[in-house]
Amino acid sequence: MKTVAETMDDLDIIRQILDGKVNAFEFLLERYQEHVVKIVKKHIPYNQIEEVTHDVFIRSYQSLPTFKNTSDFKHWLSSIAVRTCYDFWRKQYRERELPLSSLPEKQQHWLEATVSMEAHQAFSEAEDIQETRELLDWALTQLSPEDRMVIELVYLEEYSGKEAAKLLGWSVANVKVRSFRARKKLEKILQGKSSIIGGK
Incomplete structure (x- = not known):
């Protein structure tokens, strides 16, 4: 009842x-x-x-x-x-107190799709998958709060531009532009970090 x-x-x-x-x-x-x-x-x-x-x-x-x-x-x-x-x-x-945390498997898959094949190979050779999880989380902390949230909503959680705009209180155009630029920034950060890992 x-x-x-x-x-x-x-x-x-x-x-x-x-x-x-x-x-x-x-x-x-x-x-x-x-x-x-x-x-x-x-x-x-x-x-x-x-x-x-x-x-x-x-x-x-x-x-x-x-x-x-x-x-x-x-x-x-x-x-x-x-x-x-x-x-x-x-x-x-x-x-600048940026804690590390484990990320869902879905975010790991997105990481692999985002970086170049060379970077992916370097990540796959890591001894511990936790290192990869922490690497993505570290990379996200290098972005501004705005870029981080739009990356998570649009690419990691797969919200549409319109849905993300409503949640963030932004215009759809702003979401589209910022998500594109933020992804490019994240790719650059990850590729730079992966070259260091691959060179170990």
Whole structure:
């Protein structure tokens, strides 16, 4: 049997929160926590996931008065999650404290497709696949926060230009131009690093 919260749609819950029933926000948290964690895990080092996820829900709660009833709440929340991840990397970029983390297998495959055949051969000869994972993560940290996020969304997660634009709050044209330039920058970084590995 469904609980009262489960039978309520997002707009009803939001209206309750805005009417002063702040505890109703727990219903949204329970409903979308897993969804937000999935987004954050794709962009943030493992040991920071919990903190960044917490920040996403704080921001969403604070921004509820700006939520438009004509919008899809899940998509609206996804945009906040992506932008919170973006802000995380902006902070790391400023402080130059760039942690390494393991990357999903999908990102490894993209790495192999991105670099040249010569670079790919050098990577394949690495003794530990973890080195390859950390290399891609290191390369991403060499990019600006904007370039990193657009690379992850467009090439690693395969969002369309329009979808990425909505999540980032950019124009489609800006996403297309920046993603192209960012990919070229990343290729150059990876190829330069792979030549060092290959020369060992």
